[in-house]
Amino acid sequence: MTSSPDPIRALTSQLSRLPGIGERTALRLVHHLLRQDRALLHALAHALVDVAEHVHECSRCCSLTANEGVCSVCRDPRRDDTVLCVIATMQDQAAIEATGEFRGRYHVLHGTLSPLDGTRPEDLRLQPLLARLQGDDKSVRELILATPPSVDGEATALYLAKLLGAHGLSLTRIASGVPVGGDLQFADKPTLARAIALRRVL
Amino acid sequence: MTSSPDPIRALTSQLSRLPGIGERTALRLVHHLLRQDRALLHALAHALVDVAEHVHECSRCCSLTANEGVCSVCRDPRRDDTVLCVIATMQDQAAIEATGEFRGRYHVLHGTLSPLDGTRPEDLRLQPLLARLQGDDKSVRELILATPPSVDGEATALYLAKLLGAHGLSLTRIASGVPVGGDLQFADKPTLARAIALRRVL
Numbered sequence: 035m036t037s038s039p040d041p042i043r044a045l046t047s048q049l050s051r052l053p054g055i056g057e058r059t060a061l062r063l064v065h066h067l068l069r070q071d072r073a074l075l076h077a078l079a080h081a082l083v084d085v086a087e088h089v090h091e092c093s094r095c096c097s098l099t100a101n102e103g104v105c106s107v108c109r110d111p112r113r114d115d116t117v118l119c120v121i122a123t124m125q126d127q128a129a130i131e132a133t134g135e136f137r138g139r140y141h142v143l144h145g146t147l148s149p150l151d152g153t154r155p156e157d158l159r160l161q162p163l164l165a166r167l168q169g170d171d172k173s174v175r176e177l178i179l180a181t182p183p184s185v186d187g188e189a190t191a192l193y194l195a196k197l198l199g200a201h202g203l204s205l206t207r208i209a210s211g212v213p214v215g216g217d218l219q220f221a222d223k224p225t226l227a228r229a230i231a232l233r234r235v236l
Numbered sequence: 237m238t239s240s241p242d243p244i245r246a247l248t249s250q251l252s253r254l255p256g257i258g259e260r261t262a263l264r265l266v267h268h269l270l271r272q273d274r275a276l277l278h279a280l281a282h283a284l285v286d287v288a289e290h291v292h293e294c295s296r297c298c299s300l301t302a303n304e305g306v307c308s309v310c311r312d313p314r315r316d317d318t319v320l321c322v323i324a325t326m327q328d329q330a331a332i333e334a335t336g337e338f339r340g341r342y343h344v345l346h347g348t349l350s351p352l353d354g355t356r357p358e359d360l361r362l363q364p365l366l367a368r369l370q371g372d373d374k375s376v377r378e379l380i381l382a383t384p385p386s387v388d389g390e391a392t393a394l395y396l397a398k399l400l401g402a403h404g405l406s407l408t409r410i411a412s413g414v415p416v417g418g419d420l421q422f423a424d425k426p427t428l429a430r431a432i433a434l435r436r437v438l
Binding site (some may be wrong): 040041042044045048049051052053054059061062063064065066067068072074075076077078079080081082083084085086087088089098100123124125128 | 253261263267268269287326
């Protein structure tokens with residue numbers, strides 16, 4: 035496309051590196067941006083720089099934060115120090131927070147063990163978790179293993195259970211089965227099989 | 237989502253203003269960016285600022301350019317000055333350029349007439365077009381009306397034909413019909429009807 039001036043091509047190329055955004059979508063986004071007030075471009079650029087310069091991992095839970103040192107959840111004194119929920123990603127943390135049902139603390143692993151993707155234990159935030167449990171967070175009584183109920187997530191939960199079994203903690207795993215409001219006939223086979231296998235006494 | 241630190245929320249909100257990007261996709265993009273080298277965030281921000289500060293309309297064809305004054309197509313001496321192709325958008329220009337079949341000049345209207353969207357003749361780059369034809373570009377013999385074959389595009393072409401009819405120019409319209417390699421059975425009704433109505437003698 036010889037008619038695209040260079041800054042447009044450069045921005046298109048930058049945007050098309052993002053997941054789910056191809057060359058054509060990137061070009062559509064750029065032309066949308068060009069039709070807007072230039073202030074919007076500056077605002078977006080500023081937001082990017084702000085994230086690049088101010089967001090870092092919380093020194094306690096490894097979640098991402100713009101606070102100095104620890105994040106707002108770790109800082110909140112109303113949180114229950116006895117329950118620690120171990121999750122794979124910040125998006126999962128956001129999803130749990132959105133339920134409003136959990137008032138304990140979090141620890142973000144930033145991934146799950148995955149032999150296929152080459153994610154090994156040393157790629158996850160396991161050392162900071164062990165350091166917390168042996169150091170500042172001695173009051174933790176229960177560890178909820180909330181990695182996803184996928185092959186990699188289950189493997190990560192099992193690995194954690196083995197690693198932390200000797201710490202005298204109560205280790206729990208989030209429930210997995212047919213979703214609330216879901217239809218049995220539309221549930222996939224592994225989910226339905228698990229729902230039956232993990233049935234509970236009423 | 238109380239766990240999202242503010243710069244992340246700000247960037248998510250900026251990204252979710254883009255067309256086709258909802259809150260969830262924006263958050264996915266932000267978390268993708270956070271997993272990358274921070275230099276990538278800076279590069280994207282820099283590309284945005286570069287577009288905001290250096291891209292402007294070509295003073296001749298109204299296309300967007302980072303050149304001083306006129307764009308590279310208007311500047312190219314090998315282009316045919318006798319044929320001027322009027323298009324609705326820069327994307328359309330890029331599509332025509334990609335065919336490699338057109339060596340004339342362009343004029344970008346930046347839209348089509350649309351009573352529904354409230355786009356009136358004064359919102360298009362018609363004055364610059366008239367000024368070109370009466371001024372620097374007296375050598376133009378043929379004007380190809382290449383607005384899209386949609387309701388708005390046809391209306392724009394008709395409006396232009398009426399406006400420019402008295403200029404002693406040859407006015408042409410791009411062909412519209414069943415796409416090359418297309419199947420008649422899968423062509424939509426208006427396209428097939430037009431392909432029959434506008435049939436040509438072999």
